[in-house]
Amino acid sequence: MRGQWQHLWQNKAGNFGIMTALLMVPLLGVAGLAIDFSNAMSVRTQLFAAADAAAVGALAEKSSGVAAAMTMGDGTVSIAEADAKNLFFAQNTVALQQDDVNVDVSVSKTGSTLQSRVNFSAVVPTTFLRILGKDSIDISGTATSQNQTATYMDFYILVDNTPSMGVGATPSDIATMESHTPDSCAFACHETGQNAGKDYYTLAQQLHVTTRIDVVREATQALTQTAVSNRVTPDQFRMAVYTFGTSADDDQLKTVSDLSTDMNQVSSNTTGVQLMTILQQNYKNDALTSFDNALTQLNTTISAAGQGTGPSDRQKILFFVTDGVGDSPKTNCTEPLSGANRCQEPIDTSFCTPLKNRNVKIAILYTTYLPLPQDGWYNEWISPFQSQIGKRLQSCASAGLYFEVSPSQGISDAMNALFLKVLQTPRLTG
Structure with a gap:
C-alpha cells in the first residue's frame, strides 16, 4: 500500500490538464x-x-x-x-x-x-x-x-472700346470686311460725320461680322454671372465697368456701370459698351487710345485697397481687357513717333506701377492683336513691335494674373478663367 501511494504521488501525467484549467482564465483574458x-x-x-x-x-x-x-x-x-x-x-x-x-x-x-x-x-x-x-x-x-473666410473684392473692369477694337474678331471676319470695303479695310470704324461716307461699323452689322468689341462686351456680361455663381454672400463682389469714352470728342474714362453688388444691373448697363465713334477717318490723327490717361484716372477712381476681410475692407482689382496697342498724343513715346506727337506703342508699364504700389491687383486679358499684313499702316507702325505687345502687358499685370487669348479661342471662357484665378490668389497682407 505504501508503494502504491508513493507511485501515485510521483505520477505527473495529469499536470497538463490541471495547469490548463488554472491558466484558462488569464488566457481568455489576454485573448479577449x-x-x-x-x-x-x-x-x-x-x-x-x-x-x-x-x-x-x-x-x-x-x-x-x-x-x-x-x-x-x-x-x-x-x-x-x-x-x-x-x-x-x-x-x-x-x-x-x-x-x-x-x-x-x-x-x-x-x-x-x-x-x-x-x-x-x-x-x-x-x-x-x-x-x-x-x-x-x-x-x-x-x-x-x-x-x-472668402475674400471681399471690388472689380474695376476697363474695356478697351477704341477704334482698333472694331477689327474683325476672327480671321474670317477680317477677310469679310476686307472683301467688302473699297480700301480693303479690316476695321469697322464707327464714323458719324456728315461727310464721313465710311461707316464701316454699320456695314459690319449688315454683313453679320463680329467685331472684337462685340465679343468683349458679351464676355463682360457673362462675367457678371460667373461672379454670382462663385460668391458666398450677395455682397462679396462688386463690379464697375469703364471704357475709354463714347466718342473721339469725349476720349476720357467713361463710367458704363457704377460699382455695385447687383450683377444683373451691371450686366444690363454693359450693353452700353459700344465702339468709340469718330467723325471721319484720321480725326484727331486717330490717336484715341491713351492707356496712360485711363490708368492715371483709374488710380484716382479706385479707393484704398484692403485685405478683403469684410465689406469695408475690400481687395481692389483692375480687370483690363485690351488688344494692347496704345495710340495717343505724347512725346515721351517708347516707339518712334508718327508725325510730331502721335505715339503708337505697347502699354507703357510705368503707368501700372502707381496702382500696384497701392496694392491694387492688375489682371489683364490680352485679346491678341491679329496681324494685318494687307494694311500698310499696320506694316509700318505696329508690326515692328508686335512681339512686345503681350510682353509689356504681362509686365503690367500682377504676378500670375495675365492671360492671352485670340478671339477664336473664346474670350468669354478666358475672362472667366482669369476671374477665377484672381479668386484663388492669396489674400493681401499689410
Missing part, C-alpha cells in the same frame, strides 16, 4: 484583451473619420457657417457648430450606433481665420474582458480644421 481593444480602436477610427468630416464640412466654402462668419466680427459661429454636429451624426458608420457617443463642437472666428474643433468620446462595451471585470473601454479624440 486583444479582441476587445481591436474593436475599440476600430470604433475610434470610424469616429475620427466622422469628426474629420464634421470639422472640415463646417468650414466648407459655401456652407451656411462660412456665410454667417463673413457677416460678423470675431466670436463663436453658432450655425457652423450646429452644422458640424449634424455632419458628425450623419456619417453612415456602425460606430455611431453606440449608445454612449458624445460630441462637442466649437467653431470660432478670429480676424479672417475660422477654426473648428470637434471632440468626441464614446464607451465601447467589451465581450471577453468581462471575465476580468472590465465591462467597457473608453475612447476619445479631437479633429480640427482651419480656413479663411
